[in-house]
Amino acid sequence: xxxxxxxxxxxxxxxxxxxxxxxxxxxxxxxxxxxxxxxxxxxxxxxxxxxxxxxxxxxxxxxxxxxxxxxxxxxxxxxxxxxxxxxxxxxxxxxxxxxxxxxxxxxxxxxxxxxxxxxxxxxxxxxxxxxxxxxxxxxxxxxxxxxxxxxxxxxxxxxxxxxxxxxxxxxxxxxxxxxxxxxxxxxxxxxxxxxxxxxxxxxxxxxxxxxxxxxxxxxxxxxxxxxxxxxxxxxxxxxxxxxxxxxxxxxxxxxxxxxxxxxxxxxxxxxxxxxxxxxxxxxxxxxxxxxxxxxxxxxxxxxxxxxxxxxxxxxxxxxxxxxxxxxxxxxxxxxxxxxxxxxxxxxxxxxxxxxxxxxxxxxxxxxxxxxxxxxxxxxxxxxxxxxxxxxxxxxxxxxxxxxxxxxxxxxxxxxxxxxxxxxxxxxxxxxxxxxxxxxxxxxxxxxxxxxxxxxxxxxxxxxxxxxxxxxxxxxxxxxxxxxxxxx
Numbered sequence: 001x002x003x004x005x006x007x008x009x010x011x012x013x014x015x016x017x018x019x020x021x022x023x024x025x026x027x028x029x030x031x032x033x034x035x036x037x038x039x040x041x042x043x044x045x046x047x048x049x050x051x052x053x054x055x056x057x058x059x060x061x062x063x064x065x066x067x068x069x070x071x072x073x074x075x076x077x078x079x080x081x082x083x084x085x086x087x088x089x090x091x092x093x094x095x096x097x098x099x100x101x102x103x104x105x106x107x108x109x110x111x112x113x114x115x116x117x118x119x120x121x122x123x124x125x126x127x128x129x130x131x132x133x134x135x136x137x138x139x140x141x142x143x144x145x146x147x148x149x150x151x152x153x154x155x156x157x158x159x160x161x162x163x164x165x166x167x168x169x170x171x172x173x174x175x176x177x178x179x180x181x182x183x184x185x186x187x188x189x190x191x192x193x194x195x196x197x198x199x200x201x202x203x204x205x206x207x208x209x210x211x212x213x214x215x216x217x218x219x220x221x222x223x224x225x226x227x228x229x230x231x232x233x234x235x236x237x238x239x240x241x242x243x244x245x246x247x248x249x250x251x252x253x254x255x256x257x258x259x260x261x262x263x264x265x266x267x268x269x270x271x272x273x274x275x276x277x278x279x280x281x282x283x284x285x286x287x288x289x290x291x292x293x294x295x296x297x298x299x300x301x302x303x304x305x306x307x308x309x310x311x312x313x314x315x316x317x318x319x320x321x322x323x324x325x326x327x328x329x330x331x332x333x334x335x336x337x338x339x340x341x342x343x344x345x346x347x348x349x350x351x352x353x354x355x356x357x358x359x360x361x362x363x364x365x366x367x368x369x370x371x372x373x374x375x376x377x378x379x380x381x382x383x384x385x386x387x388x389x390x391x392x393x394x395x396x397x398x399x400x401x402x403x404x405x406x407x408x409x410x411x412x413x414x415x416x417x418x419x420x421x422x423x424x425x426x427x428x429x430x431x432x433x434x435x436x437x438x439x440x441x442x443x444x445x446x447x448x449x450x451x452x453x454x455x456x457x458x459x460x461x462x463x464x465x466x467x468x469x470x471x472x473x474x475x476x477x478x479x480x481x482x483x484x485x486x487x
Contacts, residue, residue: 002347004359012439013364015397017432027403029428034386037286037319039076040119042403043424046390046412047079047125050454057095059104062479064111069480071115073421078112078120079236082127085223096223102230109231124227126220127238130200134340141194142175155185195334196341202247203255213259213269217276224277234286239270241327242343249309251301263308271316288320289313293370296326296348303370307377314383322388323371326351342449354392356440363440365398367391372407388412394438396427418444418456422484453479
């Protein structure tokens with residue numbers, strides 16, 4: 001992963017913890033109500049993919065164990081990992097694109113409700129994503145995947161000062177060029193396909209991509225109907241990071257129809273998807289979205305874009321807005337041959353998941369100021385839509401200060417929740433000194449990048465031999481954090 005050149009090393013913030021009485025008086029542990037959105041406390045575990053579903057996208061026992069463990073900590077809400085709305089193969093990621101997934105999802109919602117004693121709401125994050133291929137072997141790319149056109153042939157002939165060359169000879173010749181020469185012959189998309197792997201764009205001319213505005217509202221609405229039937233307490237539409245809906249919002253969206261170019265056009269499909277979902281589940285069922293405060297890529301969407309989008313989402317009647325940052329393919333590190341690009345390896349990825357090696361700003365709360373700015377825009381437009389902040393929040397004082405200063409309405413705690421799922425119960429009960437603090441080594445992120453079951457190095461080697469402990473596929477790590485034994 002990209003790291004700031006300063007490489008300043010940070011340790012977790014050593015803030016004092018509240019007593020039980022202080023926690024009871026805090027804003028963090030007060031009930032929160034806005035329209036149909038009702039939480040026992042203002043805490044929220046954002047969606048994180050743990051790589052525990054079956055290869056067919058079904059809920060597994062390991063999925064149930066993972067979310068049960070979070071629910072035992074009794075946060076205000078848990079958002080279930082990004083769950084695919086299409087009924088297509090996508091590996092060990094949850095899906096909701098067919099009714100056959102309903103039984104497993106019903107078990108999942110019931111598991112969270114039971115394990116939290118009814119104190120935690122469970123939402124599901126609905127996602128669509130486009131095709132991305134692994135980085136190919138160069139010979140295979142030139143012989144099988146590269147499309148030869150007149151522009152490519154002309155650039156090669158100019159480079160070599162020749163009049164013409166056959167397709168067969170050109171493919172062979174290209175495979176023998178070094179990277180510097182290829183940069184003079186291949187256009188930017190061809191170079192990307194060679195070094196990163198081919199990736200679809202929402203503005204590509206392929207019919208199935210041009211038809212996305214006609215197809216996606218119905219797919220999201222159908223998935224939302226299944227989510228409600230499965231007992232989820234609400235829906236989060238995934239409009240963030242490197243995926244389809246975020247790509248429509250992005251300033252890089254150059255579609256020439258009514259869904260690209262201007263901000264007004266780029267927000268059109270996200271609003272139409274929301275409306276289709278709202279029409280399906282009704283006005284008394286919470287629906288919101290997660291999107292980016294900034295893309296952190298060259299030519300990407302900025303904070304000003306986000307302020308505009310958030311206000312439009314609030315105007316449309318979304319019940320909450322959850323904010324993340326970065327996490328784009330555009331600046332991803334070049335993968336090894338045979339691997340796919342990972343959208344959290346460049347600078348935009350760092351802003352999404354900053355580590356203990358950082359710059360002068362540090363890794364903690366980098367999304368707070370942008371979130372506060374977006375919330376101010378929503379309020380200035382006359383809307384009270386709740387805003388959820390996340391990113392490097394691990395201490396009670398951080399969370400409470402954000403709420404007291406009206407920088408956000410709900411606190412998202414992700415990596416810290418992996419490090420210690422009991423953070424919420426421990427802090428609320430005055431046992432904050434028992435909290436296992438996240439060190440922001442991004443050990444969990446590296447497992448995610450390699451499509452391995454996500455765990456935390458602070459606990460995954462402890463008690464592996466205890467009875468009933470489930471181990472990872474390689475047999476080296478426990479999959480669930482140990483139970484809290486009060487000191």
